[in-house]
Amino acid sequence: MSGFAWHRRxxxxxxxxxxxxxxxxxxxxxxxxxxxxxEAAVPREDMDPFEAMMDFSGPTSEPDDPVLARLFPTAYPQDEEAAGEFRRFTEGTLRDGKARAACTIIDGLEEAGLPPELTEDGLMIDVELDAPTAEVWMRSFTDLRLALATRLGVEEDDEHYWHSLPDDDPRAQAHDIYEWVGYLQETLIEALTDA
Known part of the structure; x- marks a missing residue:
């Protein structure tokens, strides 16, 4: 991965x-x-828009997928009923927000010139964002890092394990991607806070 990331102009x-x-x-x-x-509930096409907006028939139990469980943790671990009600009223909206944020990254890359197919190695893509859009990207980087960390089993203070793996180990390569997304997030935060 390149050593250059976000800066402010x-x-x-x-x-x-x-x-x-x-x-x-x-x-x-x-x-x-x-x-x-x-896994998200998709509103029926024949549903009235107001009814769809007020539809609180979302899930009431923790997702089976470990990534989704990490992205949508139980709000009240000691109270199963309250946790289920909270999840029913909030998870659908939270899922939609996280999906829209990830779509903002996809749209931004495509608007910057990334074609639908894999690009050539020598091609550079210049991405320019306003501050509100950059904040959306930053939030989505958090979700991407949580997803990668969950799939990989990353734990606090386990850097030595990851750096001890051979370079050709697929786990090491996936961990490099996890660290790269962290680098993108860190430099994006710096660019946003740079006066």
Whole structure:
């Protein structure tokens, strides 16, 4: 992965990605959207828009998928009934918000010139965001890192384990992606707070 990430120019937040990096980021965001929408309740097409907006028939139990359970933790671990009610009223909206945020990354990369197919190695993609859109990307980076950490089994203070793996180990490569998304998030935060 390249060593360059986000910086501020005037009121814009800018990054340059290789075609490979942009495609990888789009793939991660697409997988997150698919996961979030795969188990989400889809409103009926014949449902009145107001009724759909007020539909609180969401899930009442913790998701089976460990990533979703991490993204939507139980609000009241000591009170199953309250936790179920809270989840029923909030999870659908939270899922939609996280999916829209990931779609913002996909749309931003495609608007910057990433074609639908895998790009050439030498191609650079210049992404320019305003501050509100950059904040959406930052929140989605958090979701992507949580998803990757959950799938990999990353734990606090286990860096030595990950760095001890051979470079050709698929787990090491996946962990490199996890760290890269963290780097993107960190430099994006710095660019947003840079006066």
């Amino acid at each position: 005037s009121k814009r937040i800018i990054a340059n990605f290789t075609g490979f990096e942009a495609d990888l980021l789009r793939s991660l965001a697409s997988q997150l959207v698919e996961l979030l929408r795969n």
